[in-house]
Amino acid sequence: MSSAAEQETVDEGVRGASPRAPSAAGTQGRRPAVRAAPAWPGTPTPLGARYRVGPDGVAGTNFALWAGGAEAVELCLFDGLGPSAAETRVPLTELTHEIWHGFVPGAGPGTRYGYRVHGRWDPWTGARWNPAKLLLDPYARAVDGDYADLGLPPEVYGHVRDWPQQHVADTVRDDRDSAPFVPKGVVVHDDADGDEWMDDRRPKTPWADSVIYEVHVRGFTRLHPGIPEELRGTYAGLAHPAAIEHLVGLGVTAVELLPVHQFAHEDHLLRRGLVNYWGYNSIGYFAPHGAYAASGTAGQQVGEFKRMVRALHAAGIEVILDVVYNHTAEAGELGPMLSLRGIDNRGYYRLQADARRYADYTGCGNTLHVVQPHVLRLITDSLRYWVTEMGVDGFRFDLAAALARSMHDVDMLSPFLAVIAQDPVLRRVKLIAEPWDVGNGGYQVGAFPPLWTEWNDRYRDAVRDFWRGTLPDVRDLGYRLSGSSDLYAWGGRRPYASINFVTAHDGFTLRDLVSYEHKHNEANGEGNRDGTNDNRSWNCGAEGETDDPEINALRRRQMRNLLTTLLLSTGVPMLVAGDEMGRTQGGSNNAYCQDNEVSWVDWSLPEQETGRGLLELTRRLLALRHTHPVLRRRAFFSGRPQAPDGLRDLAWFTPQGTEMSEGDWYAPSATLALYLSGRDIPGRDARGAQVTDDSFLTILHAAAEPVDFHLPGPPWAQAYELVVDTSREEQAQAPGTVHEGGAVVRVPARCVLLLRVRT
DSSP: OHHHHHHHHHHHHHHHOOOOOOGGGTTTTOOOOOOOOBBBBSSSOOOEEEEEEEEGGGGEEEEEEEEETSSSEEEEEESSSSOOOOOOEEEEEETTEEEEEEEEEETTTTEEEEEEEEEEEEEEEEEEOOOTOOOOOOSSSSSOOHHHOOOOOGSSSSSSTOOOGGGGGGGGGGSOGGGGGGGGEEEEOTTTTTTTTHHHTTOOOGGGGGEEEEOOOOHHTOOOTTTTTTTSSHHHHTTTTTHHHHHHHTOEEEEEEEEEEEOOHHHHHTTTTTTOSSOEEEEEEEEEEGOOSSSSSSSHHHHHHHHHHHHHTTTTTTEEEEOOOOOTTTTTSOOOOOHHHHHHHHBBBOOOTTTBBOOSSSSOOOBBBBTSHHHHHHHHHHHHHHHHTTTEEEEETTHHHHHSSSSBBOOOOOOHHHHHHHHHTTTGSEEEEEOOOOOOOOOOOOSTTTTTEOOOHHHHHHHHHHHHHHOOSSSSOOOHHHTOHHHHTTTTOOOOGEOOOSSOOOOHHHHHHHOOOOOGGGGGGGOOSSOOSSSOOOOOSSSSOOOOHHHHHHHHHHHHHHHHHHHHHHSEEEETTTGTTOOTTEEEEEOOTSEEEETOTTGGGGGGGHHHHHHHHHHHHHHHHHHOOGGGOSSOOOEEEEESSBBBBBEEEEETSBBBBBBHSSOSSSEEEEEEOOOOOOOBBBBBBBBOOOOOOEEOOOSSSSSEEEEEOOOOSSSEEEEEEESSSSSSSSSSEEEEEEEEEESSEEEEEEEEEEO
C-alpha cells in the first residue's frame, strides 16, 4: 500500500498535471501543430500504413493501429525530421475491434508519420497513455531518423525522469512534446511483385548441409578494402561482390545477421558516447535498421535490404535474421515511451501483480506478452513479412524461451509455438531457438519441438573444456561430437537440430578464447562487471597479446583444434565472422556497445601468420564437409553393427586401438577417437540410390605430450590416409601420409588427426 505522500504524487500524475513547465528545447523553432479534418473511414486491415488506390480511384495511405483501451488516436503527419518539422494531426475516428483506422488521400510513399494515443494515466494499474508523446507505429516498414543522433532527452519519457521522489518518478506524467526527438515512421510503396522475384532464387539449403556464418552487417563490411567507402557498414556493402566472394570462398551456406530490425540505443550508453552496436534493442519489427542503409532512410532502406538478399541468394547463400521479439527498447517502468508502452502498456507487456512493474524474463526490463492475440499477431505478421516480402530464409530467436512462456512457465504447447507450427509460411523456413531466458525454468536446451533447431551451449562448453584440459570425462563430449542424440533424438528430431558453436557474438572470439582467461570489458564503462565470468578459456601461458613465439604457436594450434572439432562434428556448425582469420576483441567478451575496431572485422588478418593458416584450414574443412555426406548426417547413429562383418556406423576407440568400454567413458581421458562408417549412411539420394561415402577416423588429443595410437586394423580398415593434421601450421594439399591398419602412429601434443579409411 502506498504512503500518503506517494498517493498525493500519484493523484497528481493521474490528473495529468504537469509538474514543471514545458522545456523550451521542446518547442523552440517549431511550427505549431495543425489539426486537420478526420481521415476517410478506410479499413481496419491490414495493420500499419499501406499505400493504395482508395475509393473513387483516389491514391493515398490507409492507416490502421491496434490500441486496445485507448480513448482516442491521432495520426500525426510530418514534413521532415527535427524540431522545425511541421506536424499535422489527423483524428482517426473509425474504431473496429479495437483497431483505429482511416484513409488519408494524397499521403504517399515517403510520408513521415507517428501516433498520439489518448487514455488514462494510472501507472498503478498499468495504464500509461500520454498523448504528449509521439509513438512509432509497430507496423512501420521504414523509420526515418536514428536514436543515436536524436538521443533520449527527458521529453522522450512518459514520466518525469528527475522527479524529486525517484521511487515514484515513473508515476508522474511528463506532458512535454517528444515529437522533435524521436524518429518517424515512413510510408513505403509495396513492391507489387512481392517475393516472386526471390522465390526462384532461394537456395533452400537442407538443414543437414547448412553451415551458418554469424555476421554483423556493419562490422563485417566497415573495414573491407574491396568495398567502396560509401558502402561500408551497409546492406549494399554486404551485397558487394567483394563481400560475397569471401563468403562463397569460405564455403558457408547461410549468413545469420545480428539484429537488423530498427533498434534504439540505451540512454546510459548514449551518455557515455557509446551505442548499442549489437542491436538487441528492437523498436520496429517491420523496418530494416536505417543506419545500415547507404541509399537513405526515407524508405530506401527497404529496397536496399531486398537487393542485398537477392545478391546473397544468387550466390547460393541463405539469409537468416537474429530477431528480438522477447522485449523492446522501452525497457522497464523507468524506460522511454517510444511505441508500445504508449499504445497499450497493459496489452503489449507482461506486468507483475503490481501492474506498475514489469515481468522481466529477459534481463532487459520488459517482456512482450506473447499470449495476447494482438501481440502474437504482431510477431507472426512481422515474421511473414520478412519471409514473403523481404525474402529472408529463416530466423534465430533471441531468448526464445521467453516467447514460449504461457502465463508464467515455459510451455512447449504455448500459443507462439503452436501458431508457428501450423503457419503455412513460417513452418517452411529455418527456425533457430536460443533455448533459454533469465527467468525461473528458462533453460530449455533440447526441449523445443520438431521444426526447431537450437543453439547448443552444451556443445560449446564440452568442446572448450576438452581442449583446455578440464573435462572430467569424455561422456558429454562423445554425445556432442555425434549430434547430441541425448538432447534431440525424440519426436522425430534429427542431428541438425543441434546448432554447434564454439564461439558466438556474445563472448570471446576464437582467438581471445586461447589468449585470455579473464574478461577485459573496461571500455564499456561498467567497471568490468558486465559480461560473463564463465568463459572456459585458457590463455596458453600469458594473458593477452605476447611476443613469445612458443605461446603464439600454441595459440594458433589451439584455434585450429577448436575449429577442426567444430567443422567435423555432426550437427550444423556456426562460425562467427572473423574467427576464420583469428579476429581479436582485445579480451572483451561483451562488445555489445563497441562500434569501432574492437568489433569490426580486420581484413588485414589473412596477410598475417595467424590469419593465413587459419583461413586456409577453414576453407579446406568446409570443402571436406561439403564433399562427404558422412560428415553431415541426416539421421542419428545407431552404434550397432550395420553389416555382416560387424562394423558399426559409429565406433569409439582408445589409444590402444580397442573399442571403448562402458568404464572408459567415465574415466578421465585426453584422447578420444571416433570412426564414422561411410557405407552405412541412412537415407537415399534424389534418385533413390543408397548414399555411400568414404569412412573416416578422427583422433582428438588434448594432452601436452604426444601419445602413441594404435590404428584399428581389419575389418575397420586396411590402411589410413592422413587428411588433416592440426599440428601443422600449413595444411598440405597433396595426398597425405598412408598408415597401415594396426600400425602405431605418434599423435602430436594437442592435435586433431583426420584419417580417411582405405580398403
